[in-house]
Amino acid sequence: MTPRGQRTRAKLLKAAESVFGEKGYERASIADITRKGGVALGTFYVYFPDKQSIFVEVVDDLGTRLRRLIADSTSKCDNRIDVEREGLRTFFQFVRQHPNLYRVVRQAEFVDADCYRRYYDRFAKGYVTGLSRAMEEGEVRRMDPEALAYCLMGIGDFLGMRWVLWEEDPGLDRVLDTAMGLIRHGLDTRPAPPPGRNTLKPSKAAVKAAPSRAAPSKTAKKNTLRPARRPGRSARS
């Protein structure tokens, strides 16, 4: 394809991303897309046979670009926790720049089920490779890497939806910190805390031992040492 052809194609894809996001697949027409892209209607068919095929390419293309950005932004991280944090940060930034991402990807479920699954499966594949390596290296506790990948993807998806898409929160860093707290503890290689409520309170011995491994943050220390109060409980509301 000529450079000019590539530019036209890119214009159509960008316009399609916006039109599908705004109108939804069913109500979007090829004429809407060419109008938005500033391209003659007939030119569309030089590049795409129909509406469905450009839709599928928009989804595949968004996924490829996002995965590439995350790979780039995390390439200098030397530990898995930093990879997760940088990956989340890059994802949030991408959502900010592509506010139609969610709407487009979620429509794929109706337009082309394969394309929809492929979007997530390709992400999961990269995660599984990275997480398995981190498990091999003893950096992350051994777990089912694909199940873990979907857990981490779900965290990113829901936080991006709530705090980037719904309302751009100046306190996004605070949200990221919470997610990373959950993830860092969650992937930790220490033995699992045993089941049951009481056992989640660390013993005095464990609290004593902790400083030898880690200088606990002020907050963490405070929580850990605070005597647990046990008022009456009722069912989850």
Place this chain on the structure above:
Amino acid sequence: MTPRGQRTRAKLLKAAESVFGEKGYERASIADITRKGGVALGTFYVYFPDKQSIFVEVVDDLGTRLRRLIADSTSKCDNRIDVEREGLRTFFQFVRQHPNLYRVVRQAEFVDADCYRRYYDRFAKGYVTGLSRAMEEGEVRRMDPEALAYCLMGIGDFLGMRWVLWEEDPGLDRVLDTAMGLIRHGLDTRPAPPPGRNTLKPSKAAVKAAPSRAAPSKTAKKNTLRPARRPGRSARS
């Protein structure tokens, strides 16, 4: 409303859930819904003014029923970890019985943005109450409860999508175990593992101290004690 009226209304809602899930909101017609429900076309208008209003009610109703089921199934749990596990299990079961749940809820983004946010916000509200209480009681580490709620909802959503909706996996318990491993460690009140790769390897002192707090599972122990190999690393793939 008479009992008969209530039955008719319920029939319409059930039919609508199925029609919206199969055809999508745009392509679904009121005639599709009354045909599916075995109700005369004109009867529809006794209960709902238009297509959008029955759609919104389907989403609200699914959310209400799911939250109620989860509240019931977790009411006897006496610790937060069990609440999370039972909640996930109940959610998976609901997805199995309502395979159109995802498609219907995700369309809400296009049909009625308020209804879409309300669906998740109401879930989050219950979570925030329960998690805040667990934090008060020293059972769960202090974190931003709303951010944590969305993390947990994201985990459930993505696991349900991948392992119930896409393929009903006989190994769902294994997936649930992985999620619960992540969540149990993630909510743990012990001091945070410090940042950086090396620090994720527990010191000998910590490993020694561990049995005094918890009998580590065979797997966890093996991972923790295994000498970490450190082959060359490349970027996250």
